[in-house]
Amino acid sequence: MAHEEEGGTIEFVWITIVAAVIAGLAASMAYYGFAKGFNPVCNATPVSVEALEAGEFKPGVEEIAPGIYRVNIVARQFSFEPSEIVLVDPKRVEFRVVSLDVIHGFQIPGTSVNSMVLPGYVGVFVWEPPEGIEGEFLILCNEYCGLGHDYMRAKVRIVSGESLLEG
C-alpha cells in the first residue's frame, strides 16, 4: 500500500513538471508571436496571382542608390528569374521573392541569405554582404518542389567597381 502511494506522488510530480514545461513553451510562443511580432516566415506581404499575372511584379535588379539594390525574383518550377544577378559593390540588398506555384527556397550557401518562398506572398529580406566580398555565388532552392528541384538554381555575381574600371 505504501508503495502505491509513493508511486502516485512521483507520477503527480512529473505530470506537474511536464505541464509546467508545456505551459512555459506556449506562453513564450504567445509572447514572441503577439507581443514581439515575431513571425515564422520572412517579412511577407500577400500578393494575388492576378497582380503577378498582370505584371505588377517585375523580376530584375534595380540599383536604388550606389551599392543599394532591390532585386525582384520570380521563383517557379524549376527556375529563378532573373537567373543571373550582377551586383557591383553591394552594401545592402533587398531581395523580394515571389513564387508562381509551390513552396520554394532561396538560399545563397555560405551567406546568411536563406528563406522560404511561399506562393501568395512577396517575401522580403535584406542582406548586407560582408565588405570586400567578391565572386560568383550559387542561389539554390532548398525546399523540395518537384522532380526538377535539384536543377532549380541561379547565380549571383558580386564584382568590385574597381575591377570594372580596370576592365
Ligand code: CUA
Ligand atoms: Cu524549387 Cu526546390
